[in-house]
Amino acid sequence: MIKNQWYAVLPSKAVRQNRIVAAKRLNLELAFFRTESGALGCVADQCTHRGAALSKGVVKGECISCPFHALEFDATGACRFIPANGKASTQNIERYNVKHYPVREAHGIIYLWYGEEGKEIEELPFFPDELDESYAFSELEDHWNSHYSRCIENQLDVVHVPIVHYNTIGRGNKTLVNGPRVEYTDGVILTSANNETDQGQKPKPPAQCVIKPTYLKFRFPNIWLNHISDRVKVMIYFAPVDEENTVLYIRFYSKATGMRWLNQIIAQIGKPMNKVIERQDKRVVITQKPKVSSFRSGEKLLTGDGPILMYRKIRDEYQTKSAE
Numbered sequence: 618m619i620k621n622q623w624y625a626v627l628p629s630k631a632v633r634q635n636r637i638v639a640a641k642r643l644n645l646e647l648a649f650f651r652t653e654s655g656a657l658g659c660v661a662d663q664c665t666h667r668g669a670a671l672s673k674g675v676v677k678g679e680c681i682s683c684p685f686h687a688l689e690f691d692a693t694g695a696c697r698f699i700p701a702n703g704k705a706s707t708q709n710i711e712r713y714n715v716k717h718y719p720v721r722e723a724h725g726i727i728y729l730w731y732g733e734e735g736k737e738i739e740e741l742p743f744f745p746d747e748l749d750e751s752y753a754f755s756e757l758e759d760h761w762n763s764h765y766s767r768c769i770e771n772q773l774d775v776v777h778v779p780i781v782h783y784n785t786i787g788r789g790n791k792t793l794v795n796g797p798r799v800e801y802t803d804g805v806i807l808t809s810a811n812n813e814t815d816q817g818q819k820p821k822p823p824a825q826c827v828i829k830p831t832y833l834k835f836r837f838p839n840i841w842l843n844h845i846s847d848r849v850k851v852m853i854y855f856a857p858v859d860e861e862n863t864v865l866y867i868r869f870y871s872k873a874t875g876m877r878w879l880n881q882i883i884a885q886i887g888k889p890m891n892k893v894i895e896r897q898d899k900r901v902v903i904t905q906k907p908k909v910s911s912f913r914s915g916e917k918l919l920t921g922d923g924p925i926l927m928y929r930k931i932r933d934e935y936q937t938k939s940a941e
């Protein structure tokens with residue numbers, strides 16, 4: 618995992634008011650909760666008293682209460698009340714504080730800060746140039762037994778499209794991979810497929826290819842966009858669970874018409890198709906070994922794997938930097 622980044626980890630709607638949700642993310646067992654006032658909190662899902670899972674407790678006003686002996690913790694993880702000691706005893710209560718994790722919300726997504734507290738970046742990763750409130754979207758969720766690096770690479774893989782998706786988005790047997798051209802600026806990888814039917818011609822080198830209007834964009838650390846047209850887009854956030862598991866949240870965005878209700882229907886119609894495509898990918902990606910991809914893995918990449926190589930290189934740079 619790359620440190621000191623905001624990771625998109627859960628849909629906002631997964632954590633309802635007065636509810637606590639257990640979720641493993643970034644190798645951490647976490648309890649996400651929304652208090653009575655609607656404030657979002659995230660703490661380690663392990664009580665400091667005797668280790669019970671706080672996610673099995675309940676929300677009490679602006680705190681959560683442990684299911685075992687009812688110690689109460691607020692959204693910053695601070696211990697506020699120990700029933701066994703009584704209301705009058707607050708001495709050294711901070712000794713029971715649980716580890717808390719900064720969380721923020723935008724675009725219906727919960728972002729978790731993974732790294733040093735106090736070093737939070739202001740901006741949350743998203744695609745403000747491509748997606749705004751005028752779009753309607755549907756969201757599909759699926760669990761893959763793969764590390765998130767492999768899931769992301771799959772979405773940057775223009776070589777697999779005519780093979781894995783031969784009867785869906787890769788129809789037409791365009792197996793010859795020109796380029797592709799790959800650009801990188803400020804945490805964003807940009808590329809587009811430029812495949813052709815193999816009629817004996819040589820593939821064009823990346824320098825002779827352009828970024829097409831139908832492009833792919835990846836923003837570190839874990840969100841991706843397929844710009845299908847100015848009115849239709851697919852966005853995925855890859856929530857890292859641990860070294861071998863990822864939850865994918867796939868959104869189909871539409872503003873194909875001027876009517877929001879109709880766009881909503883179109884977004885819903887796009888969902889089953891996305892599911893078919895996603896299952897085609899999943900079947901293969903979960904078999905990849907080793908589970909975690911790496912810049913120094915020794916895998917024998919093709920010229921067409923340029924976007925994957927770029928992802929590995931930049932990820933490696935981020936990792937080196939965050940380890941310093």
Ligand code: FES
Pocket residue numbers: 664665666667668669683684685686687688
């Ligand atoms: S284990 Fe949580 S209050 Fe005792």
Ligand SMILES: [Fe+2]
Pocket residue numbers: 771777778781782894898
């Ligand atoms: Fe795919």
